[in-house]
Amino acid sequence: MKQILYILIALFSAGMFAQNQSLFEQGNQLYNQGKYAEAIEKYKAILETNNHSEALYFNLANAHYKLNHIAPSIFYYEKALKLAPEDQDIKNNLAFAKNMTIDAIDTIPDAGFSKVIKKITDIMSFDDWSKVAVASVIIFVLLILLYYFTYSTNKKRLAFITSNIFLFIAAISLLIAFHKYNLSQKDKPAIIFAQETVIKSEPNNRSQELFRLHEGTKVQILDTINQWREIKLADGKTGWIEKEDIKEL
Structure with a gap:
């Protein structure tokens, strides 16, 4: 069957x-x-x-x-x-x-240590960083076994030093993998589909108007309350938009 x-x-x-x-x-x-x-x-x-x-x-x-x-x-x-x-x-x-969009939004550039971390993180995907971490752990274990079962002093010294290097690589790769995973979980991009929409200070129509956005503008969704979405622009501005005016990627 x-x-x-x-x-x-x-x-x-x-x-x-x-x-x-x-x-x-x-x-x-x-x-x-x-x-x-x-x-x-x-x-x-x-x-x-x-x-x-x-x-x-x-x-x-x-x-x-x-x-x-x-x-x-x-x-x-x-x-x-x-x-x-x-x-x-x-x-x-x-x-x-x-180029057809109306809104001109400046992007806040990364600077200092955060810029370096971003460049390193973006070298590979989450899966690739995870594979590097697993492979490094396997090599570390093999080198530790070699350290315990070999009788040559030089080989012991080489195995000990190399195993620690791969342990360090495994730890760093694992940290970067988790960092990239957390970034991906927070990454909730959306596109404005309304020809023009009003961004509010709070998730209700009675709240203050902060600014206006137009179709095609890309935003990040930060929070959800009923039919409202809290968004963030590339320049750091935040506000609330009605759900029907955007489409999440």
Whole structure:
């Protein structure tokens, strides 16, 4: 019975893949014909099957960009960049899309020790730092075993020094991995989708207006209260926005 179930699942998956591939090709054909709205519908039909890829998001963003849809184009470029952070085409097109936004927000640069930590942390992903930590621990254990079971003084000294080096590497890698994980947990970016929205001092319509934002601006979500989201801009400003005016990445 289980074998039949596995076969049915495999057949369903294969059929879904073939259908999505057909939709993707149809979307590309419509895009090349200049029928951008129709292409968007094809791409979105793929998303409804919970199929995600940087190519799909990239093409979807390109179609929105052609229609001057500022917020959706930036939103999908950002989604594509999350899956392919080193893709230069995505970065270039995202920069073009951001040029259409109204809000000019300065980014607070990292300085001093925090800048150094950020550069080191960004060298690898959380998974890669974790792998380095595990590999270093394994090497440390092997070197400790070599230290205890060898009789050569020189080999003992070399094994002791090298094992401590790998123990240090393991500890640092583990700390960086946890730091990167914590950063990723706090990272909740969103894009403003409202043409213009009012940012309030408190999560209610009666509170003071702090400033206004426009579509396409990227923010960080700090907190959630009912239908309100506390956001933070790249320049450090914070405030409350209605949930319907933004879309979380």
